[in-house]
Amino acid sequence: MNRLLLVTLFGCTSLISIAQKHTLSGYIKDASSGEALIGATLFIKEANAGAVANAYGFYSITVPSASYTVIYSFVGFEKIEKQITLESDQRIDIELRVEATQLSEVVVSAKEDPLGKVQSTEMSTQELDIRTIRKIPAFLGEVDVIKALQTLPGISTVGEGASGYNSRGGSVGQNLILLDEAPVYNSSHMLGFFSVFNPDAVIDTKLYKGAIPAQFGGRLSSILDVRMKEGNSKKFETTGGIGTIFSRLAFEGPILKNKGSFIVAARRSYIDVLARPFVKVLKDGGALNFYDLTAKANYNFSERDRIYLSGYFGRDNFLFSKDQGFSWGNETATVRWNHLFNRKLFSNITGVYSEYSYKLQFGDDDRNKFKWNSAITNYILKPSMTYFINSNNELSFGGEAIYYYFIPANTMGVTNGEARNLSLAKKYNLETSLYASNIQHLGSKVSLEYGLRFSQFRAYGPDTIYNYNDTIPGIRRVPKSFSVYKSGQMISQFNNLQPRFSAKFQINEVSSLKGSYNRMVQYLHLISNTTASNPLDVWTPTSNNILPEIGDQYALGYFRTIGKNHGWEASVESYFRTTQNQVDYIPGADLLINKFLEGDLLSGKGRAYGLEFYLHKKTGRLNGWVSYTLAKTELQVNGINNRDWYPTRYDQRHNLKVTAFYEINKRWSASANFAFMSGTPATFPTSRYYENGILIPYDAYNSRNNVRVPAYHRLDVSLRLEGKREKKGKVRKNHDYWVFSIYNVYARQNPFSIYFAQDDKRVPPGQPIQSYAKQVSIIGSMVPSFSYNFTF
Amino acid sequence: MIMQPKTVGLILSILLFSSCEKTIDPNLQSASPVLVVEAWLNNKPEKQIIQLTKTQPYFDASTPAGVSGATVLVIDDLNNAFTFNDDGTNSGTYQWTPLTGQSFGAVGRKYALTVQVNGETFQSFSEMKRTTPVDSITFMVKPDFQFPDDSYIAEFWATDQIGSGDTYWIKAYKNGVPLNKPSEIVVAFDAGFSGGGDFDGVTFIPPIRNAINPIDADPKNSNVNLPPYVNGDSVYVEIHSITLEAFDHLQQVIIQTQRSGGFGALFARPIENVSTNIFNSNPKGSAVAGFFNISAVKGKGKKFVK
16 A cells, blocks of 8 residues: 555656756754754755755755755744855755844844745644744733634634634544644643643644645644754753743753753642632642643764654642542653654654543542543554655655553442442554655646545454444434454454645745645544533544544635735635534433443534635734634534534634734833634523423524624733843843733623523522523633743 | 532632623523423322423513313323323312322333323323332531531432432432422432442442532622531431433433533533423424423431431
8 A cells, every 4th residue: 555655656756857966954953052943944046946944953955966055044043045066965954043133032034935834835834933922912921832823813712711722613622732743632731721831841833724734644623733842952051930820940951062952841830839728628638730741852863863752741630628639631752763864865753652641539438439530542653754855846654553542431439338340441442544745846836745644443352342223313322232342353443545635826926826625534532512621521432333533624725925025924715624423412411431422422514614814924023913714613413403504612703813012122022912703602592491390491493502602802911021131231141031911901701601590599399480691701800910931 | 510610610719810700681582382291290198290381481480371271191001090180270280189098100110191282192101110218317527618617418328229220319308498409409320320330239329428418608608608407407308219211301401400600611511402201192293391200209307406
């Protein structure tokens, strides 16, 4: 299969030239820290060809022998122009310096970006580097990768406190969030208020909403690729901060100068420590805290080999007495080995361990207690190769094998001294994929990226597989037969081919038109039927009763730069996505510790379409972006809403975000963030009736999400004050700054949801009961905060 | 659910910010009234009532309109017929009154309900399942963050019948007043919360045993709850057997009626109609809501004396 693919792809590549050609390759790095500059570019003027540094800072380009002017550049860094006579293959490692003219991080350079949004074949992607993320005003001042993404077109959320994000009408469980290639199954701390990524340890994030390259798979909607910092390879540095919620501390430095580096970064919340004397629950041994530890090291064994080790460990604790409560968290570990076979063939092999788990414990004595834990664990092996064939072709190919081990529920209950084991059967799955894709330039106008991903998903025993009866859709299905599989026995297998294609047509130097199609297949399903996903939600694999989710997305976009220095970037993209086998739930579905969970699931179709506008001013004292999305997302499920299409809970017609940064003077800078979103859908009852003295809401039309809550809008601002750079005429060694921010400046009580309930008062039997509707705002006031940050 | 959303909010609000909510008055779609059949019968030696009413607009807090003029009949699988007669108050109340020493139904019998009204026939089927006795009730001081320190917490002790699949509804009365807030509905599958577990034949699990304590806010300080029982109070606990359909139905009632605001809204489930086991014999006929269940009941009471 793989070989056939390769042959075909090679056949597609343009003719192999007979002219003498040589390869220029190397690494592009930050001169001050030695960090790889992911996405830095080089441009060969005379050949009118360029290349982009990959996720490890490596670039390679093959052009005919000649003398060239090569320009290396990266946003925010001084460009380097080099005269190179390419008579043989050359390796040139380049270090770029942060722009000296830059007064502070707020000013972005106006460098010509030969491989920017207009020129590259990429579309439907968004990149945010950590320096930009830091500037966006954040809730309680805590810099947040996921919340920053929500300022971009096509990205939304059901509301404050909700975990994750929704990309182009996909659910939270349809995003693959990778931290140094390790999947992160729950990206939030404290329900959904903060994300697990420590800004001190992250360097870059890239979000693929569409036109997803063949190297990625496994989720329908998006891939969020979060890359960790490598650590300063030039000098030791300590970074930290004291914020309202977290305190942070990171330490980084060289292992051997210029041979390797490391970073260790930690955060912990401490509000519960401060509040302990005043709050009864906390005094009694309760706790509410979260912490995480992120670490990475890399070492250059030779010119051709580099090893990276990275890991994350985070935990949220939520205890309401000493031994009762719950905790959850992710742990990941990644090992990567970069090897350069030659100047044109870059390879990387990644090994990943990732686990998300939670634990609950209730009960005050040994005769009466309940313990419950659940986990999803995976081991991943992912070899990948990039073959920089010539300046017109870049071929990527590789594979991925993921072994999943699910503990849906390990439970032990003791009641009045009698113990019962209520555990569910563990599940074992293997997902294997092969992919190949090529980026090909056809002349100066047209570029293509085409690829194919083949994936296979298998379930293995030991397990008991149930077959369910057919019933009226929306009613619980009960098992009618079962079969038992032995350890290692294959239970089911699914194969899918996923074509990926995108094309760019260069209209002129400043504008281009792009189109793409991709098919994505998802074998894991996040089982969640609450408004926001919660930490107890379980991932469940595809089986004989749950088919893989399949999504097809078409996108079309127009990209251009505006201004003499191309200081503005603008784009309009439209997308259309259809999905199959989306999971939904019967009324009253029992999703936790349920052996017959599959009998409570429904399956349906989805469709999502939208138009995204994005205008980004990259230069000047005032810079930032405006994004606007017009979108619609619907589902059709037999058993819900009379089988008519209905909007998803996160469907938002209009979504406008304005993010602006302004540099007041050398020490002060300001930023603001405004959001406007149409109200999300809700279901309202029409009627009510009594049963056993309880007031029951009733919808005569049996509809779902038939009304909208009022619109959401909010303004956040923040001010940053740089610490003095000099003290008594001497340059200070350490660098520090304060951030003052206000979230929800005009204290709007934005609706999160509307609920209907009977009066909570005790009503004598037979007396009529009052019913009411209440609108909930998760954050109903202005939230000021400040933080102090330092580096020395 | 194991943890009340209120608790989550309480702990979260430690974090400098809190949610807020306001009562609103949204326009709701109008809808024609639908027949509601409320047929929860039991074997207690007392009058049995089947209530026929109509749904009313959601914010209409008047007494719902009764449906008179119906024929209401329950027949068991031995062809014994129980006629429920309109009590003549125009409230849609149909009753069957036992003779002295008689009670309604028997464990293991199956029952069919037929309601004929306005030219339509509605039917339902159910069965009286076995129940289990309450062995004892205790009052003990226990740490419980929902109640003030040193509160006495009531606990009933009972054991599930051996054999998987018994479903119960626990009802409690404090000083004769039923605990009938949505948050006080407690159902059990064997001795545990749901069918997914295997708590067959053991003592009911602690959260069920403790679910007979009323949670009432202190009128003087709404942030604090009153102690559930003080000296002199009495509690009465009944265990009603219910069918599996009724168990599923009540679980849906719990989801749809235990709505809490605040941070709990994050984890709210969609509003959906709860299930019904009553159907129109003409599938194209008018809609119907409500439920038919016949419980065997066992109970015990205790007065709290320190």
